[in-house]
Amino acid sequence: MTEVDGPETATSMNRRKAVKTFVGLGLASALTDCAPASQSSAGEMPGPPPAQGPQLQPEPEVAPSLDEHEHPADGDVLVFALGARKGEVVTPDDVPLHGPQIFVYAGDTDGAHGASASRLDQIALLRLDPLNLSEETAVHAADGIVAYSAMCTHEGCDVSDWSSERRRLICPCHDSEFDPTDNGQVTEGPARRRLAALPLKLVDGQLVVAGGFTGRVGFRNP
């Protein structure tokens, strides 16, 4: 699941009461508590996440919930996020070797998902030579296919550009570059965090999600 910031502690609330602070409610899109609140204080880690249970549990055939922010989750399929094949399930053959990335969303196996998905859930999918992947990256790749959050960790633009010469995912907004062969690490530009990876696996030749994002998605400022 997407990593969640901890709840506000008593100390942070008292700090805030010292000045008058008004949070405009506006018409924010519906976010479940999977997405961290924009008002959380940085640096207040809640401790280790709750136990997930033994790793040997069999993967469920269907994702546990239709709630869009339960995705991406173990067992999801991937569907095209845009273009002529929007909403169609992505097969391994759809992912060309050496990029560019395809934008997809994760959804449950009966295909219900995608139309109203948030960019927080958007995934950049591409196929690389398995020999070029770092050990860390190889763990979450499936036959050289890797997936990362498509939202730039600098200021949230879609990471939509690709350099085939340098093998970099590039954000067109401020030129941040991420290395998909090295777990989405930043190699250029102003972003300070890697792109969270989404583990993949092949199940009977089908491309399937093997777990939630491996890190924080999006950016904070404030």
Next chain:
Amino acid sequence: MKLDRYWTAIRLIVLVVLAVPGLGIAQQSATSYRVVTDERLKEPEAENWLFYRGTYNGWGYSPLEQINSENVGSLVPVWAFSTGVNGGHEAVPIVNDGIMFVTTPGNQVIAIDARTGDLLWLYQHELAEDAIAYHYTNRGVALYGDKVFTATLDAKVVALDATSGEVVWDASVADNASGYYMTLAPLTAEGKVMVGVSGGELGIRGFVVALDTETGEEVWRAHTIPASGEPGNETWPGDSWRTGGAAVWLTGHYDPDLGLTYWGTGNPGPWMGDARPGDNLYTNSVIALDIETGELVGHHQYHWNGSWDWDEVSTPLLIDVEREGRVFPALVHPGRNGYLWLLERSADEISFVDAWPYVRQDVFTSIDPESGRPSYDEQKKPGIGFRAPFCPSLWGGKDWPPAAYNPRTELLYIPVNENLCGSILGREIEYEPGRSFTGAESQMTVWPGAEHIGELQAWDMSTGEEVWTREFESPNWGPVLTTAGNLVFMGGTTDRNFRAFDARTGDQLWEHRTNSGIIGVPSTYMIDGVQYIAVQSGWGVDAASMTRRINRDLGTETFVPEGGVIWVFALQN
């Protein structure tokens, strides 16, 4: 809203009680707020900085002269205030009778005691984490009546009570999910708060909208691209006008005598002109909108069928210029396209007078002497599958940082980037709402052997003469302030300095190194007989992108740390 009306009623009762004579309560208490009226906006007090460029004519000029070219050497910081966020801090500090209002990236509005730097209140707009905004910044508030107005990244206008910071109303003016967002400071006049919109890279259809300041209800909306059947639509093939861009992302100026507001429009989308052959009205233009109705009364298009990402969003300054013995009301525009434009404004049109380059420009082969229409070197015009090189770069001779005009020196001060060129390669692209619709990839290079990039140029518009120029090794993204104290203030460079220059000679008289690079619009104000200069220091957005591209081209490692701080200076006493 019901709760707001209840509290408004309570406030009214309290004010009525206080106003009854004989109760002995001071009219002007420490917490009373002097409402901002049309009269004040048309002739603002020298002690205040009531909106983006100080006055409706867009001059960025203050009549204050306590700080002047004799004593500016002793200017020192008197207080500083962290904004708590990173990213490009472009907003001007607005000041009304000792209360300063500042906005930041991520849509905070902060009210501060302008003398002491104490916080009065802070408003944090809640932005959805998947909001679309390619430029994570904001350029400031506008004031009207007892309210403070801000435009948000999720395409809302929010009205706050100036005293308490509480939301009075908010209005959504466009759909952020389709790529509409806002970064500009609003314009207020005649009971209306007016904003344009960003998102030209996402295939929006630009507009300016006017809302009632009391209620937030829409009064008029003027699209910057005419719809089918409207005059000018024929300059677009097929349905390309629907996603044609023409964003308006800088604050308009206002001529109260003519009753006209002036706005700059951005480039067409997608970026390649051959995707949409035709002049593409009213992209890359100045448009005149009737302030009461929003009716388009006149326009001038600086360059047709744009293909270089040269948004002409900077609003021209309203200056009286003398040419051939005749003084006329002009619009003066240092263009992104590298030409300095002199236009004449009147009740029913905008007409071309003159234009000339102020930086190296190799795209225009000529300018028609009557219409001002440029002709192009086709080898310098990028297209789909055709990479063309051109100067200046896509960021132009001057990007969004505003120029300033000083009526005492009669000089126009322009923040410039010279010696930068670029190239663009276009590709086919299909429109998808909320997705990038540039259909282009761009590069930028430094002119080989160049010894400087940034400049501050001083021009006499009547003689057409460049009177002085200061050069900087660093690129320059510094908005300009000029004062009756014979001073020009500007930051904008990667060395993090804020500088003061002699307005007549250009000699540098003072500098102070700050926490980050200064891309904030400076302002000045006076409280209890003391003059202050205020500016935000906080690098980011395109200034940072340009610096990175220069580093890549030259192999340099210039680094500017991020983090916003409001700086206030005064003379050492």
